[in-house]
Amino acid sequence: MISAVSDKTTDAGAMPKITVVGGGLAGLAAAVAAADGGAQVTLYERAPRLGGATWSFQRNGRWYDNGQHVFMRCCAEYRAFLDRLGVAHHVAEQPRLSVPVMRPGRRPARLSRTGAPAPLHLARSLLRYSPLSLADRLRAVRTALALRRLDPDDSDTDETSFGGWLRFRGETDQAIAGLWDLICLPTVNLRADDASLSLAARVFRTGLLDDADSADLGWARVPLSALHGDAAAAVITAQGGSIRLQAQVEAVGHGPSLAAGGQRMDAGAVILAVPHDVVGDLVPPDTVARQSELADLGISPILNVHFVFDRQIMDVPFTAALDSPVQFVFDRTEAAHWAGGKPSGANNGDEQVVAVSQSAAFDEIGDRPAEIIERYRSALADLFPLSAEAELLDAVVTREHRATFAGRPGTRRLRPGPTTAIDGLFLAGAWTDTGWPATMEGAVRSGTQAARLALDHCRGAGARAPELQDQSERTIA
Ligand SMILES: Cc1cc2nc3c(=O)[nH]c(=O)nc-3n(C[C@H](O)[C@H](O)[C@H](O)COP(=O)(O)OP(=O)(O)OC[C@H]3O[C@@H](n4cnc5c(N)ncnc54)[C@H](O)[C@@H]3O)c2cc1C
Incomplete structure (x- = not known):
């Protein structure tokens, strides 16, 4: 009744x-x-x-998020919302975009911007980006300029796949895996081959190409x-x-x-x-x-694997990875030790809490947690040799099967x-x-x-x- x-x-x-x-x-x-x-x-x-x-839970006295969330400086309404809630001081924001890109046994590369106006702000970084061949780097600069001319609101653009468009422009598999997917995966939650060109163009244009400071990254320092x-x-x-x-x-x-x-x-x-x-x-x-x-x-799934090591294994707030199952890994130690009104600053000894974040995790979201933990513990050891010697104090897998719609x-x-x-x-x-x-x-x-x-x-x-x-x-x- x-x-x-x-x-x-x-x-x-x-x-x-x-x-x-x-x-x-x-x-x-x-x-x-x-x-x-x-x-x-x-x-x-x-x-x-x-x-x-976007939610968090406590386990063994530490906070974990259901999944790492990142935003860009161009996310104007989200940032205004944080201001309105009075919590803007609880996020970290890069003064300038800088993304380390690790590969096992290799010197880290970096995607970053200079203080130059757009689109020149990315040119130096793209031209020095060592995971790509020189020919791929030069082509990437031309492709970035072509992306800048696309209209994300055009319906034909939306009917086209980003990967198909990249390949049509001569982008190689290596360039797609080493550069374009690195940005498309965490933003569209799909690989370039599966993603709408329109959504990718929105991300690349609004985020990276139209204004120099748009892509400076931010993330929560609290749960x-x-x-x-x-x-x-x-x-x-x-x-x-x-x-x-x-x-x-x-x-x-x-x-x-x-x-x-x-x-x-x-x-x-x-x-x-x-x-x-x-x-x-x-x-x-x-x-x-x-x-x-x-x-x-x-729907497109996202998988996060959270590790607690007894010591520091990485010395950057986050990094992308190539030639590894890891897509991105973040240092979450500060948020894990959140103590309510303010970050406690306290640490359980020298432990470090890291979150491996895997977008479009269609192939592994159904795997057993123990398998997933083992896979990424070993992948972290390849990227950060210190983690191989560290004691693992805790590990937990968070799976969001229906994380986002599939763009x-x-x-x-x-x-x-x-x-x-x-x-x-x-x-x-x-x-x-x-x-x-x-x-x-x-x-x-x-x-x-x-x-x-x-x-x-x-x-x-x-x-x-x-x-x-x-x-x-x-x-x-
Ligand atoms: C693991 C993960 C990582 C992500 N990473 C990023 C990132 O790095 N950057 C980024 O910008 N975005 C990221 N996203 C995406 C972002 O979190 C979502 O796009 C956004 O939070 C969705 O918000 P929403 O309010 O539209 O939907 P939702 O958050 O899904 O909210 C819908 C709400 O409706 C409630 N509801 C459903 N049915 C009913 C009902 N019948 N009655 C009452 N309530 C109901 C649900 O319980 C839910 O709380 C990520 C998402 C996930 C899951």
């Missing part, structure tokens, strides 16, 4: 009531922006915690849950908003209204910020553009915008049509945009004639 609760204040002058479904970054950004815009916000999250795809979920909860509740955890929404429908825990609730506006493969189960047919094709957005060629047309066929129902999520791959930036952008539309809707509805408001009070379809 479903009882009805009205949560739909739209009288002129009254506080608009906005309900957000989903407490990932998109939902949190939407809830914060809606509260900042004067709405009374209620957020429903089916998990026992906020943060969605992701502290950075996102906890901080956003404090901001939302301080403004009178309410957060319901372990509250799975069962349906969203006309009104707009939603059903959760056996109750039906009306709202001034609803922002649905759940993953793409969940939306179709919650809304009536044809609510979202191409609703029946949303599953075609696919394959042709996915752009499957990504809906924020509006739906239901008046007052808006969509948010990294998978919606942000133009970005599935990133924290895309999630936050979509959330703030949905909040703006929801606030406009409530204000418009407040000014509407009473009979029109009555007509919108329908039940869940």
